[in-house]
Amino acid sequence: MSEGTLYDKVWENHKVADLPTGQTQLFVGLHLVHEVTSPQAFGMLRERDMEVAYPDRTHATVDHIVPTADQSRPYDDDSAEKMMAELETNVRESGIEFSKPETGDQGIVHVIGPEQGLTQPGTTVVCGDSHTATHGAFGALAFGIGTSQIRDVLATGTVAMEKQDVRQIRVTGDLGEGVTAKDVVLEIIRRLGTDGGVGYVYEYAGEAVENLDMEGRMSICNMSIEGGARAGYVNPDETTFEYLRDTDAFRDDPEEFERLKPYWESVRSDEDAAYDDVVEIDGSALEPMVTWGTTPGQGVGVTEPIPEPDDLPEEKRETARRAQEHMRVEPGETMEGYDVDVAFLGSCTNARLPDLRKAANVVRGRDVHDDVRAMVVPGSQRVKAAAEREGLDEVFREAGFDWRDAGCSMCLGMNADQLAGDEACASSSNRNFVGRQGSPEGRTVLMSPEMVAAAAVRGEVTDVRELSEVATA
Numbered sequence: 001m002s003e004g005t006l007y008d009k010v011w012e013n014h015k016v017a018d019l020p021t022g023q024t025q026l027f028v029g030l031h032l033v034h035e036v037t038s039p040q041a042f043g044m045l046r047e048r049d050m051e052v053a054y055p056d057r058t059h060a061t062v063d064h065i066v067p068t069a070d071q072s073r074p075y076d077d078d079s080a081e082k083m084m085a086e087l088e089t090n091v092r093e094s095g096i097e098f099s100k101p102e103t104g105d106q107g108i109v110h111v112i113g114p115e116q117g118l119t120q121p122g123t124t125v126v127c128g129d130s131h132t133a134t135h136g137a138f139g140a141l142a143f144g145i146g147t148s149q150i151r152d153v154l155a156t157g158t159v160a161m162e163k164q165d166v167r168q169i170r171v172t173g174d175l176g177e178g179v180t181a182k183d184v185v186l187e188i189i190r191r192l193g194t195d196g197g198v199g200y201v202y203e204y205a206g207e208a209v210e211n212l213d214m215e216g217r218m219s220i221c222n223m224s225i226e227g228g229a230r231a232g233y234v235n236p237d238e239t240t241f242e243y244l245r246d247t248d249a250f251r252d253d254p255e256e257f258e259r260l261k262p263y264w265e266s267v268r269s270d271e272d273a274a275y276d277d278v279v280e281i282d283g284s285a286l287e288p289m290v291t292w293g294t295t296p297g298q299g300v301g302v303t304e305p306i307p308e309p310d311d312l313p314e315e316k317r318e319t320a321r322r323a324q325e326h327m328r329v330e331p332g333e334t335m336e337g338y339d340v341d342v343a344f345l346g347s348c349t350n351a352r353l354p355d356l357r358k359a360a361n362v363v364r365g366r367d368v369h370d371d372v373r374a375m376v377v378p379g380s381q382r383v384k385a386a387a388e389r390e391g392l393d394e395v396f397r398e399a400g401f402d403w404r405d406a407g408c409s410m411c412l413g414m415n416a417d418q419l420a421g422d423e424a425c426a427s428s429s430n431r432n433f434v435g436r437q438g439s440p441e442g443r444t445v446l447m448s449p450e451m452v453a454a455a456a457v458r459g460e461v462t463d464v465r466e467l468s469e470v471a472t473a
Contacts, residue, residue, distance in 0.1 A: 002166035004273035006122075006235055007201050010141045013267075014124050016158055023160040029123030029140075031153050032109050033060040033096065035087040036414070037128030041150035042090040052094040054157040059118055060091045061099040063108045064414045068377050068404035071101050080415060094154075107380020107406040110134040110348040114218065115382055117249025121236035121264035126153055131348050131430065133224040136233030137217035138240055139267060141201075143231055164230045165199055165276035170206035173284030178465040180358075181216035182350060182428070182448035184208065186289035186299045187281065188220075189227040194297040197229030200277070203269065204234050208283030214243040215352045222349045223430050226296040235268045288464055290335045291432050291446040293323030298432075299446070302463045305332050326434060327443050335461045338445065340426045342419060343374035343456035344437075345401075345449055347411040347429035351379030355428070355449040356387050360395040362453035362467055368400030369459030375402040375417070377409040399457070413438025426455035 002008055016025040031054075038060075045051070052058060065080040075081040091098040099105040099112050106112070110131055113119040121139035125132060128150045135142035145159060153159050171184055189196075202224050209217065217234045224232030234240075241261060244250055250257040287301040298320065300306060308331040309320040324331065329338070345351065345359055356378065368374045376396050378384035384406055387393055393403045410417040411429040418438025419425055425437055425444050432444035445461060454462040 002274055002276050004270035005166050005203060005275065006139055006233060006267050006269045007141060007166050007203065009267045010122055010124065011163060019160055023162050025158050025160050026124055027158055028126050028153050029057065030118055030125045031058045032113055032125065032127035033058060034064060034109050034129065035062045035083040036064045037147055038090065038150055039083065039086045040147045041154055044151045045154055050155050052096065052154045055095040057157065058096045060087060060096050061106055061109050061112050062087060064408045064412065066407040067415050068407045068409045068417055071405050077415065104381050107383065108348045108351065108408055110222065111352060111379035111383065114138065115247065115380060117244060117247025120244065121240060122267040126159055130225045131222050133231045134218050134222040134348060136221040136231055137214060139233060139236035139264065141231060141233065144225065164201045166203055167200045167277040167279060168203045168205055168275045170278065170280045171208035171283040172206045172280060173208055173282055175208050175283050175286065178288050178450060179286050180448045180450065181212050181219040183286055183289040184283060185220045185223045186296065186446065187286055189223065189297045190299040192227055192279065194226060194295050195228040197224065197227040200229050202229045202232040204232060209234060210237065213354060214239060215354045219349050223296065226430060236264050288448060288451050290451065290461055292327060292329050292335055293320065294326055294432055294434050296430065296432060296446060298323055300335065302336055302461065303334055305334055307331060336463060338461040339424060340372060340445065340455050340460060341423040342425040343372055343452050344410045344425055344427045344429065345452050346377030346409045348379065349430040350428035350449045351377060351383065353383050353386050356392050359449040359453040360392045362450050362464060363399040363457055364395050366399055366457040368456050371459050372456050374400060374456040375404055377404040378406050380406045410437050412436060426452045426461065428452045
């Protein structure tokens with residue numbers, strides 16, 4: 001078993017008890033709540049005449065069902081309006097802080113937590129959403145949980161979990177032109193598989209990771225779950241601390257920042273920490289990545305050939321054949337030139353301000369292809385406002401993008417933002433499962449925001465390195 005890692009330290013610091021089931025009862029430092037997975041949990045508390053144990057450690061937002069074209073109430077979708085009203089009632093009765101649209105703080109749960117300073121190193125974070133691993137970028141242990149666990153956290157401030165092994169993934173070297181954090185994590189999942197992380201927590205390390213900004217680290221941690229890992233994290237460092245210093249939690253309270261910083265530094269993995277497994281990847285050898293199939297693990301460098309199913313491990317061959325048939329791709333070809341109908345810039349993986357800046361650099365002075373409908377959905381209202389102050393909205397609008405309000409949008413198609421029929425989408429999101437973006441015939445190609453921007457203007461999957469003025473990671 002691992003020893004001396006951040007995972008081991010934070011786990012021990014939050015242990016309440018060893019349970020007869022073999023699980024550990026962990027104290028929860030931050031519980032994030034949204035509208036889709038929480039209503040049943042609040043209902044369970046009412047049935048037992050119980051109250052939320054730690055409302056001050058709980059924070060809510062609305063993201064999955066909120067419309068991005070028009071957020072006026074009532075929502076056109078009756079089920080969305082019902083979920084929103086239910087969340088409003090639950091947070092009001094429980095005294096939970098709510099980043100609702102009227103506050104200017106609303107957004108995707110994994111965007112607002114970090115930007116408001118709620119997410120901090122050395123703590124535990126849970127949310128009823130699989131991509132909660134995002135918060136591990138700050139050196140937190142962050143887990144997605146189910147509805148019954150949401151109930152437990154609301155009622156007790158604790159959650160029961162099994163401890164995992166720790167795999168360190170070292171990405172060495174400098175990332176090349178046009179290569180981003182999104183490409184790094186797609187390469188990790190390609191190499192280790194969508195189930196390669198089962199039983200593990202991933203620690204991301206190495207020069208390529210350490211040189212990323214916080215937004216890049218969040219992108220990598222966000223997709224840990226796509227690789228089967230229970231969570232993923234990056235050890236906190238000066239990049240982490242400088243980000244936190246300017247958040248709501250510490251901007252006006254530098255003394256609290258200095259009080260907490262020694263603890264944050266203490267939870268870093270020891271130099272001689274023991275890992276259950278170590279994987280090394282040469283980041284300097286990577287190129288922009290795209291998916292050719294229907295899982296995030298079915299990825300390839302943009303200039304590399306799509307694999308022949310018979311060349312894959314036997315257990316992956318039939319899945320690959322079905323994926324290639326659905327996506328209408330042929331082994332031996334590259335994804336360059338693959339026609340796209342939709343370009344989606346958004347999601348909890350890639351909808352932060354630096355993501356939008358880099359994509360804007362690609363589209364500036366260019367036009368969206370006539371056959372493509374393109375949209376930008378900022379990750380939060382704060383991201384949207386900051387982008388508008390910089391004039392990024394005008395860059396996108398002038399190019400022909402639709403500039404939307406904050407929300408999950410087309411990432412999972414739980415609102416009006418969906419693919420139609422067999423449309424192919426260049427997407428900066430995290431999942432490309434059949435039907436994920438709203439249509440069972442729809443086709444999703446995952447890629448970085450810069451690559452989405454390039455596809456939007458060319459009307460096909462394009463190596464972004466072919467376009468000028470492209471920002472690097």
